[in-house]
Amino acid sequence: MKKSVDVSKGYVDEKIDAGTDLRAEIARMKKEKRAVILAHYYTRPEVQDAADFVGDSLALSQKAAETDAEIILFAGVHFMAETAKILSPGKKVLMPDLTAGCSLADSCRAGEFERFLRDYPDHTVVSYVNTTVGVKALTDITCTSSNAVRIVEALPAGEKIVFAPDRNLGNYIKSVTGREDMVVWDGACHVHDRFSVEKILELKKAHPGAKVLAHPECKKVVLMVADVVGSTAALLDFCGRSEADEFIVVTEPGIIHQMRKADPGKTFIPVPPSDASCGCNDCAYMKQMTLEKIYLTLRYELPEIVIDEAIRARAERSIRRMLEMS
Numbered sequence: 001m002k003k004s005v006d007v008s009k010g011y012v013d014e015k016i017d018a019g020t021d022l023r024a025e026i027a028r029m030k031k032e033k034r035a036v037i038l039a040h041y042y043t044r045p046e047v048q049d050a051a052d053f054v055g056d057s058l059a060l061s062q063k064a065a066e067t068d069a070e071i072i073l074f075a076g077v078h079f080m081a082e083t084a085k086i087l088s089p090g091k092k093v094l095m096p097d098l099t100a101g102c103s104l105a106d107s108c109r110a111g112e113f114e115r116f117l118r119d120y121p122d123h124t125v126v127s128y129v130n131t132t133v134g135v136k137a138l139t140d141i142t143c144t145s146s147n148a149v150r151i152v153e154a155l156p157a158g159e160k161i162v163f164a165p166d167r168n169l170g171n172y173i174k175s176v177t178g179r180e181d182m183v184v185w186d187g188a189c190h191v192h193d194r195f196s197v198e199k200i201l202e203l204k205k206a207h208p209g210a211k212v213l214a215h216p217e218c219k220k221v222v223l224m225v226a227d228v229v230g231s232t233a234a235l236l237d238f239c240g241r242s243e244a245d246e247f248i249v250v251t252e253p254g255i256i257h258q259m260r261k262a263d264p265g266k267t268f269i270p271v272p273p274s275d276a277s278c279g280c281n282d283c284a285y286m287k288q289m290t291l292e293k294i295y296l297t298l299r300y301e302l303p304e305i306v307i308d309e310a311i312r313a314r315a316e317r318s319i320r321r322m323l324e325m326s
């Protein structure tokens with residue numbers, strides 16, 4: 001009889017034999033099952049190192065759309081794995097822990113968003129990829145931090161726009177594009193919203209030559225003191241091209257793993273949150289991805305992302321429009 005696997009907690013809850021070589025087993029099963037592991041830059045260093053591809057939200061969705069692997073194992077947060085399933089419905093999309101959510105996606109529920117949109121019937125709806133499938137199904141064009149400005153700029157002048165769910169990114173887009181009448185949903189990411197400008201200025205005083213790199217999910221006052229504002233991939237790319245030796249990193253510190261790998265001689269300084277009891281500003285959801293969970297997920301091919309087909313097809317249109325425009 002086939003062993004039943006307990007995934008009631010959102011992940012495979014099983015003890016792993018001591019002495020299991022997790023890295024070797026993951027590599028072996030990946031090959032045997034024709035699986036690909038996609039990981040976001042904010043995951044733990046050892047998770048990024050076990051992945052076939054590490055990237056920002058845009059690159060990860062592009063990979064998910066084009067891979068010929070039979071199984072996609074997504075090490076990131078729920079909306080990212082869901083996006084992979086929306087784009088590759090015929091593939092098995094696995095996620096090591098289904099409870100790894102996103103405070104930004106949680107700040108915009110589909111039912112509430114649908115009611116909100118009734119006040120804006122003639123608006124084009126642009127939503128950040130950090131949303132649930134239900135919100136994407138109500139969206140005309142999805143975007144990521146890599147292409148949000150370009151997508152809004154590509155819409156004809158005078159076109160009415162609703163942007164959701166991140167108020168900081170929305171206000172940043174307004175400031176760059178001058179589309180001041182864009183209606184912005186009032187959501188935020190708890191990680192990026194709690195960086196304080198005072199902490200950054202203190203670090204800047206201690207490291208006067210350092211460049212300040214910020215993600216557009218940060219508050220306006222933080223973006224105002226940044227030398228560069230961009231997606232995780234754009235910030236990483238900037239470090240590689242810059243002649244500076246020191247960088248103050250105002251985004252989730254997981255990205256520093258790739259920054260150090262690319263430029264081991266440079267110094268990358270994480271910024272603590274404003275209410276710091278510890279020195280880090282981790283996204284706890286991203287850190288739910290562990291090698292143990294990846295091993296168990298590959299072994300049992302559970303838990304799997306499952307989406308209702310009608311809603312998936314509606315959400316896919318908005319992501320395909322983004323991919324065409326990218």
Ligand code: 13P
Nearest residue numbers: 056057058144145231232
């Ligand atoms: P990127 O698309 O820039 O990787 O951002 C994803 C994210 O969740 C930022 O908090």
Ligand code: SF4
Nearest residue numbers: 102103104189191283
């Ligand atoms: Fe969501 Fe913020 Fe975590 Fe990014 S850092 S996944 S926006 S909670």
